[in-house]
Amino acid sequence: MPRPQQIFATSGLLTPPPGWPARRLSPLIEHAISLTGAASARVCYVPTAVGDDPSRVAAFVDAFAGTPHTVSHLSLFPQPSVADVRAHLLSQDLIWVSGGSVVNLLAVWRAHRLPEILRECWEAGVVLAGGSAGSICWHVGGSTDSFSDELDPVTDALAFLPYSNGVHHDFPDQPRREKLHGYIGSGLLPDGYATDDGTGLHYVGTELVEAVTLLESADAYRVELTAAGVVERPLGARLLRP
Template sequence: MSSGTILALAGGGFSMEPDNPLLDDFLLSLVPRCGTPRVCFLPTASGDSDDYVRRFEEAFAAPRAHTTVLSLFRREHTDLRSLVLAQDVVYVGGGNTANLLALWRLHGLHEILVEALEAGVVLAGVSAGMNCWFQASVTDSFGAERLQPFDDGLGVLAGSACPHYDGEEQRRPTYLELVATGRLPDGYAADDGCALLFHDGQLADAVSSRPDAAAYLVHNASGVAVEEPLQVRYLGAHA
């Protein structure tokens, strides 16, 4: 696994909780304090949605951060490597996990992101932006009516991921079945409002923007998916 820092948001942040900045504030706190953090948004999974970009720019407007948007559909930046490596944070938006990864690979962005991670850029993302860092995940990329396993993630984090664990009715039972049958490797599941912090490929913290958000390590025990609750730290406890 690659060295560096990744914050995987199962749900929440500016796109899902616009009036609750706790997760986004926590993300910015991961950047060493030496001026205003530079945050680049990757809205690839949403097809570079203009509305999504607008919400990002409003949420991270100065003086909170210096913002950049990297669009692959319009490809306004020719030197992707220089752009990404100049950032403090790269924030990946939600949407279609499979399409996101296909387009990143087409443009060579996947290799640049791994290089950025190892160079000290904090990588983050919500939903599809959580799934993409893992080896595998459960996704609605191939039709929202039926969740399916996806095993072609970047693999900078080992195992599988399941965002929206409490936010969508079929997420939990589908993920448990896929892990129990071996169609997905062991991994992490987290409720909306929960984020998992990884340092050098290892889970370092689990935080939340609401008191009841939970997260689990899910593993296959002789054909049964077992949920081991993780200790989740509510970020508003001392607000």
């Protein structure tokens, strides 16, 4: 039976929040693994958005110690870390993309022709996932601090999902909610979805089927332009429990 096309797009909080048992693997990553249906999943970490920082790669790999899963990574600097990028990614159950600079991520991916490969992976049933930049990348775009703290628009993401995407929607020190509303209101970005930190959006095909969160205070939102202006509707994200 063909595997469904799935994307799990999240905002931050990749360490267990208070009340969760002490462990090193993020509950959001665990949830993404559960979507694969594999008891022993093959997981590939793609840290392009942080410049393939070796310390981030080491921390991600270390988090899987003691789990039944097999973890690898795809670095692109100074050249791809695997001999056959397409074959490696297609052999995975889950591809997890790090946060960081979504603008740099998109530029480097396009130079290496990754968008076509990632679409093939998605269509083959490999779960695509990530946080922050690793969330925006699957959508049409969103607001980003890749250029500066001004939260400029990025409008040329991969668009596997035909929506805008707001991440860290409840971030207290940046007007992320206001910026996303403004870009949707001006028509620069299409209607879309936003997530507070600790929250993820689960898509099957291009349809949102569920929002989940690690925090009782967090939620996900549908944000759309109506005749009355931009309207934001809470989705009532399901609380994940330890």
